[in-house]
Amino acid sequence: MIFFLADMSQGQGQAPTGQDQDQVTGMVCLESELQDGQMKEVEVDEQKILLVRTQGLYSAVGSKCSHYGAPLIKGALVGDRVRCPFHGACFNIKTGDIEEYPGLDCLPSYKVKVEDGKVYVRIGPEMSGKRGRLLQGVETSKLNDVCVCAGPASLLCAETLRQNHYEGRIVMVTRDTLPPIDKPKLSKSASLLLRPTDFFQQYDIELWTQKELSFYPRLPLFLPPCRARPLSCPGSALEGVRILQSYEDAKEIHQSCVGKKAVVVGASFIGMEVASYLADKAASVAMVGNGSYPFERSLGPEIGKMTMQMLEESKVKFYMNDGVVEIRGENGKVKEVVLKSGAVVETDVVIAGIGVIPNSDFLKESQVEVDSRKAVIIDKFMRTNIPNVFGAGDVTSFPLTIRKDQRVNIGHWQLASAHGRVAALNMLQKQIKIDSVPFFWTVLLGKSVRYTGDNPR
Structure with missing residues (x-):
């Protein structure tokens, strides 16, 4: 049988009965130092640990989020869960298990002992900053x-x-x-x-x-x-017109834009992030968006205006309430972009960040249901209308609980x-x-x- 990473620790706020070889126990604080609902970052043998007190019991887990390493001491503690301050990953402070994403790994959990008014935490050499999720102990599936x-x-x-x-x-x-x-x-x-x-x-x-x-x-x-949505205007097949879909795309965009003129089409997340990245690398960066401000539909005009001003201060030029009608070239390479407003922008590279298209074309001859955008329709169990066919993520339309089960398509x-x-x-x-x-x-x-x-x- 193939197993995932094994359980490397136990952690329910109980005192250890002994100390195994190569394990280290350290006194980290007084029992009275923390009240229920409080956290403290402590150290044992130069290893940082998040110490938490809830319902009169102490527990200890890894101090950094398993996603990008954010310090969990700066996060939010609610009940038996601590939420990462950066990206919202959520961990059980008793077991270290990840209960909400992003992130792939759980936190290590450590044994805690309270004795004579002092709190001790025991760690071992195998307890790194991350660990795999514990096995669930279920019977083997009948899937093939x-x-x-x-x-x-x-x-x-x-x-x-x-x-x-x-x-x-x-x-x-x-x-x-x-x-x-x-x-x-x-x-x-x-x-x-x-x-x-x-x-x-x-x-x-x-x-x-x-x-x-x-x-x-x-x-x-x-x-x-x-998959990334490409531009479809005249000239979109010229050399120098790019999308951001893969690692190779990212390398090519970087290499082709350093010291060159770049036009980014699309003023939402991908487009704005690309423009931000290129601001100090390209000779010039122009942004073309079809709304009044970036992020207008997703974050609103106030945030859009603020982010637009940030990039303008870094010499990014915005062409808002506009769009690309033609890309002109010379010797097969991009030379300039023509906008709906009549403006002509000289450029060496055009990067499209105008959304995505569900990869559902290969289902055309099947009976799997899709919506008007070709997003695959699934239920709350991730099931399509066809047995054994499941979907998830940005390719799907699914019922969202906080929207009273209204169907949504979200690429997070x-x-x-x-x-x-x-x-x-x-x-x-x-x-x-x-x-x-x-x-x-x-x-x-x-x-x-x-x-x-x-x-x-």
């Missing part, structure tokens, strides 16, 4: 093979299947050259792989790169994520991760509903903007 498409939802789906003793074949298919990557980083930073390549070998997950998916109705299937990393786990549990006939609140973030010129919920505009 599962095919999933590479993305954060698919990775969580595959991991959850293995965590729950699924022994069958798992095939992960991607048209990219890499395993699943952290796509929000494509427009922000490096270090993209969600899991190292040997992870897939260790847990017997087959990885097929540079492959296209076909529909096979008898195979349990997890649908692929969306955090929500896709939750979808992936719920889909896997329902493949195993667990009957678990999705009940997650959307959370999203963006980083512009080093400033972070975060929001939770869903804007119906």
Whole structure:
């Protein structure tokens, strides 16, 4: 049987009865130092630990979020959960288990002892800053093979299947050259792989790169994520017109824009992040948007105006309430962009950040239901109308609890991760509903903007 990462610790606020070899126990505070609902970052053997007191009991877990390493001491403690201050990941302070995404790993938990009014925490050499989710101890599923498409939802789906003793074949298919990557980083930073390549070998997950998916109705299937929407105006096939979809796209955009003139089309998350990234690298950056302000539909005009001013101070020029009608070239390469307003902008590179298209074309000959945008219709169990076909993330239209089960299509990393786990549990006939609140973030010129919920505009 192939297992996921084993349980490396116990942590329920109880005192250890002894001390094993190579373990270290340290006195971290007085029992009276914390009141219920309070946290403190402490150290044992130069290792930082988050100490928490709830209902009169102490517990201790890793001090940093398993996603991007944010200090959890700056987060919010509600009941038995601590929420990351950066991106909203949520952890159980008794067990360290991750209970809301983003992030793939749980926190280590440590044994706590209270004696003579002093609080002691015991750690061991195997207790790193992260650990895998504990195995659930369920019976092996009767599924045969599962095919999933590479993305954060698919990775969580595959991991959850293995965590729950699924022994069958798992095939992960991607048209990219890499395993699943952290796509929000494509427009922000490096270090993209969600899991190292040997992870897939260790847990017997087959990885097929540079492959296209076909529909096979008898195979349990997890649908692929969306693809970037390309420009369709005259000249959009010229050399120098780019989209941001893959690691290769990100490299090409960087290499082609350094010291050159760039035009970014689309003033929402991808477009604004790309413009922010290029502001100090390109010779000039122009932004074209069809609204009055960036983020107008998602975050509102006030936030849009503020972010627009931030980028303008970094020499980004905005053409708002406008659009591209033609891209002109010379010798097959981009030379200038013609806008609806009549403005002509000289440029070497055009980057489109104008949304995504659901990757549902391969279902055309199937009976899987899609909506008017070609998003795959699923229920709260991540099921399509066809048995054994599941969907998650930005390719789907699903009922959102906080919108009274109104169907929505949301392309958030955090929500896709939750979808992936719920889909896997329902493949195993667990009957678990999705009940997650959307959370999203963006980083512009080093400033972070975060929001939770869903804007119906």
